[in-house]
Amino acid sequence: MRLMMTKAFSIFGSSSRPRLGPLEQRLLQALWARGSATVRELLADDNIHQAYTTVMTTVDRLYKKGLLSRVEEGRAFRYTPRHTPEELQRVTALESIRQLLGSGDASALPLSYLVEALSAHDAQLLDALQLLVERKRQELHSRQAKILESAARQKTPPERR
Amino acid sequence: MFALRGIAVSLTFFVLVYCLLSALVALAWRSLKLLHTTERRLTDLFFALRVLPLAASIVVTLVFVVPSFQLLEPRSMNVEEGIGAMPLALGLCALLLIACGCWRVIAAQAQTSRVVAGWLEGAHRLQVDAAAWTQSHTVTFRSRREAPPLTLVGLRKPAVLVSESTIALLTPDELRVALKHELAHVRSRDNLKKLIFRLCPFPGMAKLEDAWSQAAELAADDASVSSLNDAVDLAAALVKLSRLIPVESAPVCTVGFVTGSISARVARLLAWNEDEAGRARQTRMRPWHAIPPVLVVLLCVTAAYGPVLALTHEMTEWLVR
Numbered sequence: 001m002r003l004m005m006t007k008a009f010s011i012f013g014s015s016s017r018p019r020l021g022p023l024e025q026r027l028l029q030a031l032w033a034r035g036s037a038t039v040r041e042l043l044a045d046d047n048i049h050q051a052y053t054t055v056m057t058t059v060d061r062l063y064k065k066g067l068l069s070r071v072e073e074g075r076a077f078r079y080t081p082r083h084t085p086e087e088l089q090r091v092t093a094l095e096s097i098r099q100l101l102g103s104g105d106a107s108a109l110p111l112s113y114l115v116e117a118l119s120a121h122d123a124q125l126l127d128a129l130q131l132l133v134e135r136k137r138q139e140l141h142s143r144q145a146k147i148l149e150s151a152a153r154q155k156t157p158p159e160r161r
Numbered sequence: 162m163f164a165l166r167g168i169a170v171s172l173t174f175f176v177l178v179y180c181l182l183s184a185l186v187a188l189a190w191r192s193l194k195l196l197h198t199t200e201r202r203l204t205d206l207f208f209a210l211r212v213l214p215l216a217a218s219i220v221v222t223l224v225f226v227v228p229s230f231q232l233l234e235p236r237s238m239n240v241e242e243g244i245g246a247m248p249l250a251l252g253l254c255a256l257l258l259i260a261c262g263c264w265r266v267i268a269a270q271a272q273t274s275r276v277v278a279g280w281l282e283g284a285h286r287l288q289v290d291a292a293a294w295t296q297s298h299t300v301t302f303r304s305r306r307e308a309p310p311l312t313l314v315g316l317r318k319p320a321v322l323v324s325e326s327t328i329a330l331l332t333p334d335e336l337r338v339a340l341k342h343e344l345a346h347v348r349s350r351d352n353l354k355k356l357i358f359r360l361c362p363f364p365g366m367a368k369l370e371d372a373w374s375q376a377a378e379l380a381a382d383d384a385s386v387s388s389l390n391d392a393v394d395l396a397a398a399l400v401k402l403s404r405l406i407p408v409e410s411a412p413v414c415t416v417g418f419v420t421g422s423i424s425a426r427v428a429r430l431l432a433w434n435e436d437e438a439g440r441a442r443q444t445r446m447r448p449w450h451a452i453p454p455v456l457v458v459l460l461c462v463t464a465a466y467g468p469v470l471a472l473t474h475e476m477t478e479w480l481v482r
Contacts, residue, residue, distance in 0.1 A: 126403055129427045133397045136431045140389060 023050065023058050028067060028081065036080040038073060162244075167230045169248040170477050172255035174226040175218045179258065180363070182214035187365035194372070200379035207373035208354055215361040224462070225473045233474040245481045258362070265359040269413040273314070276412045280308040280322055287323055301340065303328060309411055310402040311339055311418035316356065319347045326405055335398040338391045339418055345384035346416045351377050356414050378421040382430060383438065392433035399427055 020028070030045050031037055039056045042048055048055065059079050062068045067088075070077040083091065190210050196203065244252075287301040301321045310327040314320055321343045323336070331339065346352070354377075358370055386392045402419050411417050462469070 123404075125424065126400055129400045129424060130397075132431060133393060133400055133427065137393050137397070140393060 021058075023048075023054070024062055027055065027058055028062060031068065031079060031081050032085055036078050038076045038078050040076065163234075163236055166244050166248070166481070167227070167234070169244045169252035170230055170480065171222050171226045172252035173248045173480055174473075174477075175222045176251050176255035176258060178221050179214050179218035179255075179361075182217055183361075183363035183366070186210050186214060186369070187363065190369045190372070200376050200383055204349070204373060204376040204380045207369060207376055211366065211369055211373060212357060212361060214363065225469060226477070229470040229473040230477060233470065234477070248480055261362050262360045265362060266356060269356060269359050273412040273414040277314045277322075277415070280304050280312075280314075284308075284322065287328075309415075309417055309419075310405045311343060312411060313343045313346050313352060313416040314414070316353050316414065319352065321347075324405075327402060330401050330405070331398050332394070334390075335394045335401070338385055338395045339398040339402075341385035341391075342381050342395060342418060343416070345381035346377070348384070349377065349380070351381075351416050352414050355416075359413065375421040375425075377416075378426060379429065382426060386430065386433060386438070389433055389435070392430040396427045396430040399423055399430070 026047055027042060030042055030048065034041065039052060039059060042055055042059070043050075043052060050058075059068065059077075063070055063079065067082060068079045069082050070079045072078075190207070193203065193206055193210065196206070198206075281302065281304065284302040284304040287303045301323060304322045304324050308322060308324045310324050310330075312322045314322060321340060323340075327339075328336065354373075358366075358373075382395060386395055399419065400423070403423050405419075
């Protein structure tokens, strides 16, 4: 998931949605895992070894970026992610594609890159399908060979000593 | 004026029934996906549903509206009755709809003929063993390298075009089963059905047509496969030909081999099961299966024809006023 997030936010870093830093990504991931949390609860997570004020500032930044919502709980805030990882990836991808298509004078150029990327994806899918077909064919051949072998054994009379 | 009024009223009924049924079909066709039935039957049901609005509106107009107007509308000698604003407007809409349908058919047929003529340039009869599997009335051509890999063309004299790349890429067994797949489309007259779809335009029907197309591919896969070996050969052919990127897009009245969801088709072929295929063949729908329901409908119509004509005429009167 971290890889997915890094990809989602680092490829098109100069977008209107700012790039997420490593701590921001870790905190967002911890919040997705927990559903919602206060800063103190996040600090209880083994992956986050930061000072209380650092974590507080970072989640506040995520809140200001519109990625978290918060409600008051005593003297602290309870933070909840506004999007699921899939939603966030989709929004980021759409935003990135929109920027890509809108960038530069030669609008056909980014489109050709997009087609190239999609073709590469298709080729991967076809490779996977071909592998499945080959496996099935091998399985079928070995099954047929076994049947022929057993038929041949039944026909041959047992050797007499 | 009497004849003009009759035509306007008939066209009005035609367009009203057509639009109402089309809207219902566009909303309700997805429920067919819930049926646990064979792909062949599903294809037939999708097709029936797609052409139902046109067929039903023609039948209602010719069987009920025209006779009710002829028999029950008084022909006044003294006072000349006008056509009425609503029948005039809706009649024009019906004429536009019919013209649009005809234009789409003619344009699709002309475009297909033009593109296929290009594909057939320099093509010659296929001289491989696989050609023996084709029916005597279906010609199999070996076409240029840039033509689509494997395509069925033609309505009256169907022909299967096999590109040079396809012949180079597929093994004889794979080519044989791929040709059998295309012949299944010939038997189902899928090219003609595609052309009929063009005749009945209505917004929101594209998804139903896509679902029909996908089901038709799966049904052709089922019809062409008779053993697990065939299924694996067809899956291999599908994956190999998917790698060939067509230079030109295929016109409407052709059926390409690489159509629909390739991964779904391959997965289905690799999971081929002899028992299930046998059951599917047994439950296949035959044309004579439609005779009992048609007879029942005919009996009902005959029994209630008089009252229905009277009711239709009342509706006609309401429309004219």
